[in-house]
Amino acid sequence: QQQVKQSPQSLIVQKGGISIINCAYENTAFDYFPWYQQFPGKGPALLIAIRPDVSEKKEGRFTISFNKSAKQFSLHIMDSQPGDSATYFCAASKGAQKLVFGQGTRLTINP
């Protein structure tokens, strides 16, 4: 019940395209759903986060869509750029403690 399943494992998108990464959770007590971006040799960096009382949150080119009934949430990266190439992790938790991370998606943006 603590798992967060993330897909796809890897994704290749052309520059200017839309990157979409999906996550599903099981624990209905989770109330915090962040996305992290990780570059090689660096720690995860918070990209954007959403609470379950809203269905969508947008920050610049990054949007989280949240479907509470389906227990799914996704990250959309609009106008994807080569600098967006990184590993993306979704996570979920009750509060910000004990974040349960997905397995990660390696995103490559081709120029």
Place this chain on the structure above:
Amino acid sequence: DSGVTQTPKHLITATGQRVTLRCSPRSGDLSVYWYQQSLDQGLQFLIQYYNGEERAKGNILERFSAQQFPDLHSELNLSSLELGDSALYFCASSEGAGGSNEKLFFGSGTQLSVL
């Protein structure tokens, strides 16, 4: 730069040994979290300290222990090391006790290799 400092960046040791990983949180942050990242298990929460006290515990082995000092820096002690303990260990910090409006800031990690 997240403001979270971890030392050392790399650590190579042998099985059965003991090591200490150190973390300095961002200025003003009271919580420190430890996470382990490995290829097979992904990113896993180990333990959280808030203002010197243990706040939450995850999948931390009994061979591992942590503490947070009065100056708020934290140390993760790993003992009787096994090959499977080889991983990237991240420290993160947050302002408060870990409520749902808080943001976690991660350090760059300590890469532990057990030979």
